[in-house]
Amino acid sequence: MKILGKYLGNVVNIEKFENKDGKYYAYAKISPFYPDWKGGQLGDRGFINGAKVLSVKETEEWIIHELDKPIELGIYEVQIDENRRKDIAQQHTGQHILSxxxxxxAEIETVGFHMGEEYSTIDLDIPYIEPDVLNEVEELSNQIIQSNIQIEEIITDVNGANTYPLRKKLSDKIKEEVRLIKIGDFDISACGGFHTDYTGEVGLIKIIDTEKVKGNLTRVYAVSGMRALKYFQKYNSVLKDLSKLLTSSIDELNLRTQKLLNQVREQALTLSKLSEEYAKLLATNLQKEGLIYLEGYYEVGNFLWKILDLSNAIFVYFDGEKYIIASKKHNVKDVIKALVENYGGKGGGKEDFGNYMNNKKLSVDDFEKILED
Ligand SMILES: [Zn+2]
Structure with a gap:
């Protein structure tokens, strides 16, 4: 792995310790733990004297290790999670290749980079990318991986760096040593992060999504290495489950799902029409005064209260879960308020319509009593 010298040690000198809000922080002037988000990269994890490192923060003066338990001041040998480093190196090298x-x-420049625990993103200086271009980029990236090009690390200074055809201009902040990562004739750029020794170790690069961000940039989501394999395993398993559930081959899943959705829409429409017709039929036999109490499907009740003449009546409909209450004679808002006061439950509504819910079912008498009061 290509790792800067200062992260290759295995010793840290903890010179200051802090216990703040139940969290433990160990301070060192220098540390082999790579800080979180430095250069857009994930930070190192591992152990210091048996205490687990939860985060690593770099300030001007200190490297601050957040630990899961307190430790004494002193010099310790540390254990760094090498598998995580390998994953970070795969994602970082993958990003250089992709950019x-x-x-x-397509002469599209990368203006931002962020490495997450699940995927990495690069922000490209273009508002939209054709799918064909994405495919071509993905194919070229994987050809570079398969060519297994040796990756070189060149340590030089600003003047030395500027003699190379750098992909990106050096930041003005860099004054002293410059570390270049060179991938054959394909790419050379300044970077302080972890990288693999050969492009082949990246294994695979897969673009998984794109999104327009900040008005005129495209964010590309990608996975490399073992993450790409895990991504493929997960999606393959979901697709296989779906194809079994929908009794369709994976190639025909789209069509099959579209068909099912259309069916559901049509059935919902039929159900709505039937409910309306049934509601009209029920309405012809209902009284015109006093309390009209009915039970049944919500859809039917919801049609009924709209077509009934409720100028001298109050309509109460129970669908097994909640009550529809409607009236032009009584103020429904007040009725629901009285129901909540007398029997508990909750509800709300307007002057002529509302909903009421209660864990226990009320009797017709319960409603009569409220109306009498
Ligand atoms: Zn890098």
């Missing part, structure tokens, strides 16, 4: 491929294929 360079966007230049080679």
């Amino acid at each position: 360079a491929a966007f230049i080679h294929v």
Whole structure:
């Protein structure tokens, strides 16, 4: 792995310790733990004297290790999670390859990079990318991986760095040593993060999504290495489950799902029409005064209260879960308020319509009593 010298040690000198709000912080002037988000990269994890490192923060003066338990001041040998480093190196090298491929294929520049625990993103200086371009970039990236090019680490200074055809101009902040990561003739750029020794170790790069961000940039989501394999395993398993559930081959899943959705829409429409017709039929036999109490499907009740003449009546409809209450004679808002006061439950509504819910079912008499009061 290509790792800067200062992160290759295995010793840390804890010179200051802090216990703040139940969290433990160990301070060192220098540390082999790579800080979180430095250069857009994930930070190191591991152990210091048996205490688990939860986060690593770099300030001007200190490297601050957040630990899961307190430790004494002193010099310790540390254990760094090497599998995580390998994953970070795969994602970082993958990002260099992907960013360079966007230049080679379509002259699209990377203006931002972020490595997450699940995927990495690069922000590209373009508002939209054609799917064909994405495919070509993905193919070129994976060809570079398969060519297994040796990756070189060049340590130089600003003047030395500027003699190379750098993908991105050096930041003005860099004054002293410059570390270049060179992938054959394909890419060379300044970077302080972890990288693999050969492109082949990246294994696979897969673009998983794109999104327009900040008005005129495209964010590309990608996974490399073992993450790409895990991504493929997960999606393959979901697709297989779906194809079994829908009794369709994976190629025909789209069509099959579309068909099912259309069916559901049509059935919902039929159900709504039937409920309306049934409600009209019920309405012809209902009284015109006093309390009209009915039970049944919500859809039917919801049609009924709209077509009934309720100028001298109050309509109460129970669908097994909640009550529809409607009236032009009584103020429904007040009725629901009285129901809640007398029997508990909750509800709300307007002057002529509302909903009421109660864990226990009320009797017709219960409603009569409220209306009498
Ligand atoms: Zn890098």
